[in-house]
Amino acid sequence: MTNNEFPISKPYLKTKSLFPENQETPISFIERDSVDHPLFYRRNHFSYPRLSHHNYWLPINGAIKKPKIFSLKEIQQLPAKTIKVVLECSGNKRKFFKPPVFGEQWGNGAISQGYWKGVPLRILIEKTELKDDAKEVIVVGYDFGKNPGIDGIHHFARSLPLEKALHPDTIIAYEYNQKPIPFKHGYPLRLIVPGWYAMASVKWIQQIIVTDSKFDGPFQSMEYVYYPYKDSNHDSAPVTIMNVNSTIQKPHNGQILDSGKHMIKGIAWTGMGTIQMLEVSTDNGQTWSKAAIKKDHHKGYGWVSWFYEWSAFKKGEYTILSKATDSYNRSQPMSPVWNQKGYGYNGVDCIRVKVE
């Protein structure tokens, strides 16, 4: 080590499990508008699938008049669009639920965003000519295995109602941030469903099946279901659209600060419309102030960055909250809606700091 080689400090993924691989994005340290793929959170149900791009074909079957098999090249030659999309695991922030719930104990980093390029699923489906009784579109991944609590071996597979499948921004993506999608994130083809929690954005697409009935695969009939009561499965509801949400990136929870001015900053996102307002409280919710939202971040299905200059001249302990409101007038609740499996946490974000 000489004066010319100064050590670099960089953030890493936060490891939750390795088999299957589940790692969080160090979201407090993400400052750029899109997350570089090495820091994009990884969420798997199974070990990575084995597949070869040398022999890759995408079949579309089912309630269609003209079943088709697309080559990668064909897909890449169809009209494409590039959209900025937040992908958030529906278990993001699960570890903050009280009482605690089981499953991967995600903190606030099961979320990332970037630019996805692909062909609208609609365009592929139109080429196959839907039958009149078509109802849902199932997208099956190459990944498969055994899940605790679910009998048998299953491929990861999810269906979309026809309306969402045909939405012009629901795409079959083949690029992330202008490069082929990294293998761990779904290479060669990944479904991207903007606005929905990311379990809908199936990786490593193996086939697409149009059905005339309601698909009840375990990843939508058992997993990814809100069960609001601890001891019964009454009033269950599927996990779909992302809740309005925000995360404080700086300062860090527990941080000790010198007295003076400090920038409080973070991100906010929603699955419906756009973020309209971000409020910050530095007195545990007694009073709220509007944060500034970075204008240039306000496009597509991305998160917005926000910041608020806090004058912290009085020594003491502070509880800082952030609360986002979207264009459908949805706001983060003070307490999130508890559910058995811990999905959709969106209580106001909360950190505690000490000014010395």
Added chain:
Amino acid sequence: MTNNEFPISKPYLKTKSLFPENQETPISFIERDSVDHPLFYRRNHFSYPRLSHHNYWLPINGAIKKPKIFSLKEIQQLPAKTIKVVLECSGNKRKFFKPPVFGEQWGNGAISQGYWKGVPLRILIEKTELKDDAKEVIVVGYDFGKNPGIDGIHHFARSLPLEKALHPDTIIAYEYNQKPIPFKHGYPLRLIVPGWYAMASVKWIQQIIVTDSKFDGPFQSMEYVYYPYKDSNHDSAPVTIMNVNSTIQKPHNGQILDSGKHMIKGIAWTGMGTIQMLEVSTDNGQTWSKAAIKKDHHKGYGWVSWFYEWSAFKKGEYTILSKATDSYNRSQPMSPVWNQKGYGYNGVDCIRVKVE
């Protein structure tokens, strides 16, 4: 991606802060007897110091008859010893304190171990001939800066009482795991104080000063002090010897398991003597069973690995605890001793899992 290139899943450091750099070891994923340096936890008070090994000298001054300046080469030619040592930040597990305390919110990964090679500090000091009134040995690091709550700029510096400084296993290390100490861990010379929390093991040694009085630098008069009461500094005590402690590595907190047999495994360590017993409870402390301790891990100042086969045939939620006892008959308490700054957490380790 072809069938020949299967993606590797590996654990990373868990980033707490970057300026200064504080990152945890992913301790649940450490299976080897020593931690490879890229996964060794990083704990800094300041930005990394700038120094050059081309021009490195170690001076020893103060209450000695023959002040000396050692070259690296001289130090490396003195009689050396290699010892396995656990280094644990005294803030390890701070985030588990209730009520919460401020400061870096370390989980269970501010701990690592490996093989340190160096010359006993005693040998260097003997060459300088102590004066009769010598009382403490101050080791000063090259790192310096401003700490929140402490006025002025300070180098990181700590003193040892003469007895501990002259202990034959207190060494000035220059190798970690048979290679020069990585820069981030103290290159070229780091003090290693076995049995004490790691704030004592000063990195990047700039100088050594023998004193005839009690040193009161801020990193032992203000920081690294147990203050057992929230609103007063009565009954304070310095942080020195590591408490007896253990960590459950597998399963993970919150994990959902299939019913059947599962191996519960972890590590245990102490700053006094050796680990004599590790008990596991799978019913939240109502009953306890002895875990097996790996014999080959029982040497030097390292941690021991332990494992316990759990027959989990009944579905339900379980609270699993681990409790270590050392050869001084110190055991982990059910609740740790709370203190203002959150040092020395050693309550029984606790995870919750669900068997489905």
